[in-house]
Amino acid sequence: MERKEFNSLNEAALQVQRQTHVEYDEVDSMVLEYFENYFGDNLNEDTSDEDIMNAVYDLIDLTEAVLKFVEEESEAETDARTQEVLQIYNDNQNQQQAETDAKKKEQQDLAQKYDRDQQLRRERGGGAPSRIVFDLRKPKKTK
Numbered sequence: 001m002e003r004k005e006f007n008s009l010n011e012a013a014l015q016v017q018r019q020t021h022v023e024y025d026e027v028d029s030m031v032l033e034y035f036e037n038y039f040g041d042n043l044n045e046d047t048s049d050e051d052i053m054n055a056v057y058d059l060i061d062l063t064e065a066v067l068k069f070v071e072e073e074s075e076a077e078t079d080a081r082t083q084e085v086l087q088i089y090n091d092n093q094n095q096q097q098a099e100t101d102a103k104k105k106e107q108q109d110l111a112q113k114y115d116r117d118q119q120l121r122r123e124r125g126g127g128a129p130s131r132i133v134f135d136l137r138k139p140k141k142t143k
Contacts, residue, residue, distance in 0.1 A: 034059060 035043055038055045 035052070035055060038058070039047060039051075
């Protein structure tokens with residue numbers, strides 16, 4: 001095998017491992033292990049450069065497939081987490097809106113009740129004042 005092809009294989013293996021630091025000795029042993037597994041007992045001096053390059057291309061294809069799978073998994077996890085966060089946000093928004101709507105409804109009900117009471121007082125001749133004022137100050141002491 002030519003040195004140039006060997007270096008290309010090392011570079012490909014390093015790209016697969018780019019997220020962690022790997023010593024060249026480790027890469028060399030991983031590449032050798034890959035070739036031994038790929039060729040079985042048939043890896044020897046009689047193995048042609050073309051066979052070795054086919055093994056390299058298969059390794060590159062395998063690497064691309066693994067990277068694609070990992071990226072898709074990562075995207076799926078990110079998408080799932082994003083959906084979870086959005087669901088929590090929407091639930092909170094819906095709860096806040098429901099509370100706001102309930103308060104508005106309560107205020108409207110009180111206003112309608114007040115209006116009905118005022119209407120009844122007017123119909124009865126206005127006997128009671130439209131507002132009741134309470135004096136909450138302390139009573140004056142009398143002698």
